[in-house]
Amino acid sequence: xxxxxxxxxxxxxxxxxxxxxxxxxxxxxxxxxxxxxxxxxxxxxxxxxxxxxxxxxxxxxxxxxxxxxxxxxxxxxxxxxxxxxxxxxxxxxxxxxxxxxxxxxxxxxxxxxxxxxxxxxxxxxxxxxxxxxxxxxxxxxxxxxxxxxxxxxxxxxxxxxxxxxxxxxxxxxxxxxxxxxxxxxxxxxxxxxxxxxxxxxxxxxxxxxxxxxxxxxxxxxxxxxxxxxxxxxxxxxxxxxxxxxxxxxxxxxxxxxxxxxxxxxxxxxxxxxxxxxxxxxxxxxxxxxxxxxxxxxxxxxxxxxxxxxxxxxxxxxxxxxxxxxxxxxxxxxxxxxxxxxxxxxxxxxxxxxxxxxxxxxxxxxxxxxxxxxxxxxxxxxxxxxxxxxxxxxxxxxxxxxxxxxx
Numbered sequence: 040x041x042x043x044x045x046x047x048x049x050x051x052x053x054x055x056x057x058x059x060x061x062x063x064x065x066x067x068x069x070x071x072x073x074x075x076x077x078x079x080x081x082x083x084x085x086x087x088x089x090x091x092x093x094x095x096x097x098x099x100x101x102x103x104x105x106x107x108x109x110x111x112x113x114x115x116x117x118x119x120x121x122x123x124x125x126x127x128x129x130x131x132x133x134x135x136x137x138x139x140x141x142x143x144x145x146x147x148x149x150x151x152x153x154x155x156x157x158x159x160x161x162x163x164x165x166x167x168x169x170x171x172x173x174x175x176x177x178x179x180x181x182x183x184x185x186x187x188x189x190x191x192x193x194x195x196x197x198x199x200x201x202x203x204x205x206x207x208x209x210x211x212x213x214x215x216x217x218x219x220x221x222x223x224x225x226x227x228x229x230x231x232x233x234x235x236x237x238x239x240x241x242x243x244x245x246x247x248x249x250x251x252x253x254x255x256x257x258x259x260x261x262x263x264x265x266x267x268x269x270x271x272x273x274x275x276x277x278x279x280x281x282x283x284x285x286x287x288x289x290x291x292x293x294x295x296x297x298x299x300x301x302x303x304x305x306x307x308x309x310x311x312x313x314x315x316x317x318x319x320x321x322x323x324x325x326x327x328x329x330x331x332x333x334x335x336x337x338x339x340x341x342x343x344x345x346x347x348x349x350x351x352x353x354x355x356x357x358x359x360x361x362x363x364x365x366x367x368x369x370x371x372x373x374x375x376x377x378x379x380x381x382x383x384x385x386x387x388x389x390x391x392x393x394x395x396x397x398x399x400x401x402x403x404x405x406x407x408x409x410x411x412x413x414x415x416x417x418x419x420x421x422x423x424x425x426x427x428x429x430x431x432x433x434x435x436x437x438x439x440x441x442x443x444x445x
Contacts, residue, residue, distance in 0.1 A: 046178045050171060051400040055384070058397070062385040066392040071429045074396045076220065076371065076418045078291040080345055083338035086292060089331040093324035101320040104311060105136030109321075112330040113299045120252075121267035127275040132304040135311055136326065138319045139296035140250045140285040141172055144214070147281065148176035150313045151244045151306065152211050159183075162206055164213040166197045168221055168401035168411040170248065173214040182211065186403045188410040191375075195224035199233055207241040218251040218262050221401055221416040222373045223366020231268040238279045244306060247282045250298070253289040253339050254346055255368040262368045266302060277302040288370070289339055290332045297321060297329040346370050349419045349426045356430040360437035361415075373398070374415040378440055383415065387436040393429050 055074065104110075107130070114130035117123055137143035154160055163177035167186040177184045185206060187197040197215070213234070218225050238245050247265035255262055269277045285298030300307065314320075321329070332338075350365045354372070357363050362375035376383055380397040387393045398414025417433070419426045 041179070043179050043181065047175055048171070051396060054400050055394070055396060058381060058385060059388050059394070062389040064392060065389050068392040068432070070392050070394070071421065071425055071432065072394040073417045073419065073421065073426070073429050074394050075420075076288070077293055077420055078288060078342075078370075079420050079422065080291045080342055082291045083332055083335060085335050085338070086286075086290065086295075086328040086332040090295075090324055090328035093327045096323055099323055101323045101326065103315050103320045105134075105321060106323075106326050107131070109136050109326045109330050110134040112333045113301065116333045117266065117301055120261070121264050121270065123266060123270050124275055129304065133277065133307060134299055134301045135307050135314070136321050136329070137283075137285075137298045137300055137314075138321050139287060139293075140248065140283040140298035140300075142296075142319055143298060143300050144170070144172050144246065144248055144283055145176040145179075146313065146317060146319070147244075147246055147283075147300070147310060148180040148182065148212055150310045152177075152180035152182045154181035157209075159209065161211040162209040164202065164206075164210055166214065166216060166219070167403055167405075168398065168414075169214070170216060170220050171401075173248075174403075177212070184403075185210070186405050188402075188405070188408070189219065189222060189224065190410055195219060195222035195373075196226050196230055199230070199237065207237060207243075210241060210243045212244045212246060213238075214246050214248060215265075216248045217264070218249075218255070218366070218368030220248075220251060220369065221371045221398070221414075223251075223369040223371060225262045225367045228263055228268055228271070231263070231265060232272070235268065235272065235274070235280065243279070244303075245280050247280070249282050249284045250288050251369040252284060254343060254370050256347055256350060256365055257367070258340075258343070260367070269302075276304070278305065279303055281306060286329060286332050289342070291342065292328075292332060295325050295328065297325050297332075345423070346419065349423050352423060353419060353426050353430045356427070356434055357417075360434050360441075370419050372417040372419065374417060375413060376415060376437060378437065378444070380411075380413055380415055383436065383440060386440050387433060390439070391432040391436050393432045393436070395433070 110130040163182040189195045281302040287293040396416040398411035402411030
């Protein structure tokens with residue numbers, strides 16, 4: 040067996056299952072689960088219709104590179120969304136469809152990390168808290184994860200100045216989640232400008248996970264994207280810069296496993312070669328449905344309206360017992376509570392049949408500090424009335440537990 044497998048942490052939901060096993064359910068209330076970021080809104084009919092129309096062609100192998108039509112549709116969307124120069128953005132070399140952004144975020148590390156040139160393993164920098172795929176990708180590629188705390192004091196934005204010159208010199212890849220999972224934070228343009236300058240100086244790849252980019256609160260302020268910053272800097276070759284996105288959150292098509300990686304053509308060329316052997320090719324009928332989804336913004340606007348309504352209804356309730364605000368983007372709330380996050384998650388499940396995720400499961404303890412400790416992640420993926428009921432249960436649990444602990 041690959042010895043690196045032993046270094047992998049259990050997935051947060053595996054840890055959660057063990058935690059809840061220690062708290063037998065004592066409630067007769069109906070179950071509410073606000074843990075996993077799986078959208079429960081309807082999938083767009085335009086994509087469903089396109090999918091059904093292609094079912095007669097299931098006998099055909101898909102191309103790893105994806106169809107010309109799909110790459111073009113993604114390129115058109117990117118140019119529209121981020122104001123890219125269409126004349127210099129080549130869909131044939133700068134766009135690669137992937138089977139959901141998750142598998143691409145994992146496999147990009149296997150492509151770009153070179154652990155053969157030094158006695159010490161290279162570094163992959165990861166924000167903390169983080170999406171656990173980044174960590175697993177780094178470890179399985181033979182790199183050493185370097186966790187960069189995202190704290191309230193820095194608006195949950197990673198502090199690039201906290202990384203030493205020696206660490207930058209060993210860095211080969213950095214993962215950035217924008218908008219952040221779980222905090223919803225969106226880095227300012229100055230952050231990306233600094234990061235791109237560091238990438239040029241120390242020669243590493245920036246992997247910007249932007250799968251929550253189309254879920255934001257203010258309709259007039261869509262989140263900034265990495266490629267958009269490249270365009271502003273005149274970097275039309277997008278060198279060293281890759282973005283990852285998908286239809287899972289934007290279009291409620293998580294089960295279709297449709298995403299893309301876009302940006303630096305030199306890196307994508309090597310990534311395509313890796314993926315040809317890896318065997319990840321999006322099914323043809325999913326490609327056609329994806330073209331329809333990327334070409335329609337009506338359902339995306341409606342989707343944002345549903346999340347906005349939930350934020351406006353739920354956050355004021357939660358603010359009576361926790362430190363929380365409506366994030367700039369995403370559908371998760373990052374709740375700071377006066378109670379230990381594991382204890383609170385156990386209690387709210389046992390007494391109120393509500394499942395939430397302890398924040399410390401999404402981060403790592405470094406020098407005795409876990410930036411997720413004391414936080415709860417609540418994913419507002421269920422219907423409005425279910426999310427509101429979940430908020431009421433959470434408030435009741437915090438009040439009851441605070442009384443019993445005092």
